[in-house]
Amino acid sequence: MKLFNRTPAEVREAVVPPDRALTYAAGPDGYVIATDRALYLGGARLPWFQVDRAMWDEEGLTVVTTDGRSHRALLPEPGRVPEAVRERVTASIVVNQYAPLDARGGVLLVARKTDEDQLVWEFVFDPGLDPTDPGLRALAEQALEETRRSFGV
The missing domain is CATH 2.30.29.30 (Pleckstrin-homology domain (PH domain)/Phosphotyrosine-binding domain (PTB))
Structure with missing residues (x-):
């Protein structure tokens, strides 16, 4: 004590x-x-x-x-x-990677480590892009998979 x-x-x-x-x-x-x-x-x-x-x-x-x-x-x-x-x-912050999506802009992919050493991914779309647009979401998910592969996470 x-x-x-x-x-x-x-x-x-x-x-x-x-x-x-x-x-x-x-x-x-x-x-x-x-x-x-x-x-x-x-x-x-x-x-x-x-x-x-x-x-x-x-x-x-x-x-x-x-x-x-x-x-x-x-x-x-x-x-x-x-x-x-x-x-x-x-x-x-484990990963902070910008990925262009189309001619309108891109998305910032951010992976953060939780208290339990898990990764939580966040999409931060460029201003003016609709994060609920299914086409943009699909492109962002594809970019996320490529980023995961390239960073090994």
């Missing part, structure tokens, strides 16, 4: 095992905690593979997840949280 643990009790209690806290910062709405597996933000646990992007400004952090949801935390003193967020999101 450690005699001196400087991590606040609220941080220790918020982190769900087997997650391990890497760094944290206090804001007016509570703590933002970066762990080895997820970002704890505003009462939500956001696994790194579900974080699409994070944006920082002078007031704090905005995180957009792969399902398009936005999460915001005010962090006047972010400490090492920005570096941890960048490192963990980047580490979750």
Whole structure:
């Protein structure tokens, strides 16, 4: 047992095992905690593979997840949280490959590693392309298979 643990009790209690806290910062709405597996933000646990992007400004952090949801935390003193967020999101990306589909544009194929070391693939179509178009979906699936073969995943 450690005699001196400087991590606040609220941080220790918020982190769900087997997650391990890497760094944290206090804001007016509570703590933002970066762990080895997820970002704890505003009462939500956001696994790194579900974080699409994070944006920082002078007031704090905005995180957009792969399902398009936005999460915001005010962090006047972010400490090492920005570096941890960048490192963990980047580490979750296994493949990031653009594939042209037709004369109208293409798709970005992104594979992210989950907590269970599985790969989750995401299609990010160019602006103006309809992701529900069956023809484009078929082309994107074909591009995905080619990308899987070329990367061996």
